[in-house]
Amino acid sequence: MGLVQRVLEASGLPTVALSMIPALTRAVGVPRLAGIGYPMGQPFGKPYDAEGQRAVLRATLALLTTAAGPDTYVELPFEWPESPARARLASKDLPPPPIVELLRKKPWLLPRLYGGWIPRPHEGAHSG
Amino acid sequence: MSLDSYRFLDFASRQVMKAWAARQDYDGIPFTPMAKPLHACTVALVTTAGVARIEDRPFDQAGERRNPWWGDPSFREIPLETSERDVKLYHLHIDPRFGEADLDVVLPMRRLAELASEGVVGSPARTHYSLMGYILEPEELVEKTAPAIARRMRAEGVDAAVLAPA
Numbered sequence: 001m002g003l004v005q006r007v008l009e010a011s012g013l014p015t016v017a018l019s020m021i022p023a024l025t026r027a028v029g030v031p032r033l034a035g036i037g038y039p040m041g042q043p044f045g046k047p048y049d050a051e052g053q054r055a056v057l058r059a060t061l062a063l064l065t066t067a068a069g070p071d072t073y074v075e076l077p078f079e080w081p082e083s084p085a086r087a088r089l090a091s092k093d094l095p096p097p098p099i100v101e102l103l104r105k106k107p108w109l110l111p112r113l114y115g116g117w118i119p120r121p122h123e124g125a126h127s128g
Numbered sequence: 129m130s131l132d133s134y135r136f137l138d139f140a141s142r143q144v145m146k147a148w149a150a151r152q153d154y155d156g157i158p159f160t161p162m163a164k165p166l167h168a169c170t171v172a173l174v175t176t177a178g179v180a181r182i183e184d185r186p187f188d189q190a191g192e193r194r195n196p197w198w199g200d201p202s203f204r205e206i207p208l209e210t211s212e213r214d215v216k217l218y219h220l221h222i223d224p225r226f227g228e229a230d231l232d233v234v235l236p237m238r239r240l241a242e243l244a245s246e247g248v249v250g251s252p253a254r255t256h257y258s259l260m261g262y263i264l265e266p267e268e269l270v271e272k273t274a275p276a277i278a279r280r281m282r283a284e285g286v287d288a289a290v291l292a293p294a
Binding site: 019050061065112 | 130132134135144148150151158166177192221222226230236248266282289293294
């Protein structure tokens, strides 16, 4: 997502990103970033919490005005109302992502993911 | 950075993401100053929750299941009036049910419209955009998809964009 943000910004559009994993987003070099301690899948807040969602969006938008230069990073002061364990529990019944399933079956491929050695699409299907 | 970026992730995902973050390298950071005040800006949203309208082409989940190293690098347009009744979330790495219960959880178009009526922003763009969030090989995303989104935003008079992962 940070890579897309860079392209939009370079095309002449001011951009701001919200991120639950700001360390990862910031590592690709983005102009304006708001970090938030919310779980994946719910960046703006819980379903039906219009007020909470509006507050997160408003705080994210504010960075467009306050950022004086690139790599502006702000941590938003919102707290998720559940513990990480409880937040994970809500999605326990879902199957894991395909890459996780693959690595469970073939853990020796983990160094590829860890090292960023990603098979190109044409070889991916035969990657072991 | 005091916020624990990885608090909600399991141990393995955390390690992989830390390794990815450590390996990233970039050549300068682009920065475009705001050309007008926020309250005069048309604002567009971008989500990586893999949102697509039901009548639109789905994101390629089967392709990712066949080759878990791959993620669909295409994008979908989401018109302003779209609601959770009109969409599906195709991202295989998140729980889609939150965004499918209330689309504003991932793509807050109604919240943006409310902030426009409060005068915080000028207006919401007519069109917003959705991508898949897990793309390990970002060449097509960066070379084709993102420039195409930029062109469409420009054509619709967008002044600023908010991106949110999922």
